[in-house]
Amino acid sequence: MANRSTIKIRSKHFPDYTLVRTLIAHTMETGRNKNQDTKALIPAHFIQTLSFKHNDKVMSECHMGFGISKNPYFSFKIKQANPGDKITISWKDNLGFSDSKDHIIQ
């Protein structure tokens, strides 16, 4: 699935804010789960930082641990967003993998 983006972003306008929602495909392994067949521990693999940019300006940077669920979902409210604004969401995990995606607000 290397060529498929792990991030999905959607935005929706409300009377006094714009809601940006994101769903990220990630295993979020805690390091305490066991492989059912070999009984060996599955190494920890989780997102450490998630950054949320609005027109290339960092609005939020989330420092996360292994307590976050698999395939996490986040939503952000922006007070002032106009059609054509760019939202960038990117993540980086403890094994050095990362992904980033742009979204243009309609």
Next chain:
Amino acid sequence: MKFLILSLLALSSFTVHSTPEGDSQALRDFYQQQFPSIAFSEYADGVYAFDADSKAAWLAINEFPPYEFSLEIGKTLFNRPFSNKAQYADCFPNKGIAIAQLYPYWDETKQSIITLASAINDCRLKNKLPALAYESDEITYLMAYMADTSRGLLINTRLPESALSAYERGKAYFYQRRGQLNFSCASCHIDNAGKFIRSEILSPALGHTTHWPAYRLKTGKLGSLHTRFKVCNRLIRAKVHKAQSTELRELEFFLSYLSNGLPMNGPSIRK
């Protein structure tokens, strides 16, 4: 005299209900009488038709459903050609698009029930590929994609004369008490539908086949209708039949016939 009339009435209603059309109408009338405020099409939403708060939460999750990644994988798998250049699309009418509402159906030549899952595996065998395990992620994702293309279409399970005995066996399975707890499917989903079992609401039998595969928040992944049947049987401490076994296929056929005319809304989300 009164007693005689009553018993005659009971007798006549019994004879009317023993046809499949009668069963279906009796079930609809029963729910209509129990829950006059719920419209027929709302039964496709299962328990969410019964509780406004749960429905609001459910609709909120549905705006950005967690099964979307699985659906994408399903689409890729569906469109990937086999080694002999054939595709899943070649095995199905209308290239496999918008046909999930026609399953399960009765195959006259094989004299058996064909479900969507068994049709996918038949297609693989025809193309000299190993059959998929019935509860594997791969077959569930494929079914999710195919169900998604049928979203909104009405369930249309046909019941030819020769399928009547399979229907009757499915019906018998549904009403048969079993297991250590001595429950039948009907104990929960007809007698007590819409009532609470601890903190959960029991779903009505009408609409049981509309929304599969379903992403269960409990397991965090898509699961098939037969997986759910197995869980039901385990919960009442009865014998757990295998996914796609004859018993469960007949049960699916029976339930699907009862849900005729309800819109397909799978894949969906359930607690």
